[in-house]
Amino acid sequence: MTLKLRCEDYGFECQFEIDEEISVNTIEKLQKHFEEEHGIDYTVEAVKQMIQNRGHSLDSIKK
Ligand SMILES: [Zn+2]
Numbered sequence: 001m002t003l004k005l006r007c008e009d010y011g012f013e014c015q016f017e018i019d020e021e022i023s024v025n026t027i028e029k030l031q032k033h034f035e036e037e038h039g040i041d042y043t044v045e046a047v048k049q050m051i052q053n054r055g056h057s058l059d060s061i062k063k
Contacts (some may be wrong), residue, residue, distance in 0.1 A: 001021070001022060001056055001057070002019065002020060002021055002022075003018055003019070003020060003021070003022045003026060003051060003054065003056055004017070004018070004019045004054075005017065005018045005019075005030070005050070005051070005054060006018075007033070007037075010050075012038060014037060014038070016033055016037065018030065022051065022056060022058075022061050023061060024061060026051075027044055027047050027048065027051070027061075030042070030047050030050070031044065031047055034047075
């Protein structure tokens with residue numbers, strides 16, 4: 001399942017977007033982005049929650 005997520009959708013003025021198969025790497029990429037670009041330290045759980053809120057199941061996450 002492909003995740004499409006834009007920073008803009010979360011109220012950031014930011015062009016960052018993700019459009020890829022969800023994997024552990026996706027979560028790390030999002031965490032890194034939020035921390036480096038926005039100074040927000042989201043936990044893995046928080047990021048997973050964001051993804052789930054987009055209607056994605058985390059069962060499909062590939063290791
Ligand atoms: Zn951003």
